[in-house]
Amino acid sequence: MGKHYEQLKPEERATVMLMHREGSSVRAMARALRRSPSTISREMARHRVEGQPYDATRAGHRARARRFQRRKRPKLGPDTILFGVVEHFLREGWSPEQIAGTMQRQYPHQPEQRVSHETIYNALYVMPKGELRTDLLGCLRQRRRVRRPRARGEDRRGQIQAMTSLHVRPPEVEDRLIPGHWEGDLIKGAFNRSAVGTLVERSSRLVLLVWVENASAIAVREGFTRVLNGVPEPMRKTLTYDQGKEMSEHA
Numbered sequence: 493m494g495k496h497y498e499q500l501k502p503e504e505r506a507t508v509m510l511m512h513r514e515g516s517s518v519r520a521m522a523r524a525l526r527r528s529p530s531t532i533s534r535e536m537a538r539h540r541v542e543g544q545p546y547d548a549t550r551a552g553h554r555a556r557a558r559r560f561q562r563r564k565r566p567k568l569g570p571d572t573i574l575f576g577v578v579e580h581f582l583r584e585g586w587s588p589e590q591i592a593g594t595m596q597r598q599y600p601h602q603p604e605q606r607v608s609h610e611t612i613y614n615a616l617y618v619m620p621k622g623e624l625r626t627d628l629l630g631c632l633r634q635r636r637r638v639r640r641p642r643a644r645g646e647d648r649r650g651q652i653q654a655m656t657s658l659h660v661r662p663p664e665v666e667d668r669l670i671p672g673h674w675e676g677d678l679i680k681g682a683f684n685r686s687a688v689g690t691l692v693e694r695s696s697r698l699v700l701l702v703w704v705e706n707a708s709a710i711a712v713r714e715g716f717t718r719v720l721n722g723v724p725e726p727m728r729k730t731l732t733y734d735q736g737k738e739m740s741e742h743a
Contacts, residue, residue: 712739
């Protein structure tokens with residue numbers, strides 16, 4: 493069983509259907525198919541119809557239909573009006589930051605009419621090689637053909653020990669179908685003298701507030717532990733957080 497998620501094959505779906513009707517558990521199905529339990533859970537949750545058992549044929553039809561759905565059109569594709577606006581200002585000598593800031597001020601309540609400077613940079617650097625790409629990259633202040641990473645060298649703030657990458661989260665987290673997966677954040681007051689933590693359950697969107705004495709790692713650990721221990725154990729599967737130093741006690 494690898495970390496990369498692959499859709500079930502028709503014969504695997506048939507096995508899930510039969511074992512489910514026999515009352516087998518998700519883990520038993522996973523062992524029989526040599527798959528991750530989260531893969532089986534996501535398969536059954538994605539194709540569940542209320543009041544009906546899991547059906548392999550119906551699940552296969554849905555999977556094929558979803559595979560051939562049209563992909564979302566890029567917001568800043570080369571053939572969009574918005575790209576034409578960005579191109580105009582780039583040729584006038586504006587930086588992506590200036591363009592994005594002007595759009596934000598002109599269309600504060602129309603997100604479809606504005607883009608961030610990161611979106612502009614990404615759109616330029618993923619363009620196929622050609623005269624247009626060369627011209628537009630030449631309009632940038634740095635005129636680099638390859639974009640440098642935003643953070644270079646050692647992180648001056650230090651590294652969080654034993655940090656788990658976001659990419660190893662169970663696949664079921666992304667679908668928001670199975671409850672028990674949380675996202676945490678910290679709202680800091682002036683000079684970090686006060687802080688309030690937030691816990692958001694991804695499936696139900698339930699929000700829990702966490703009082704913490706200050707923004708230190710120890711205070712955050714104690715506050716989050718206190719609130720999460722008050723949540724039933726089946727609802728405590730994973731917690732996703734950013735790389736803020738206040739979470740250096742996460743382990």
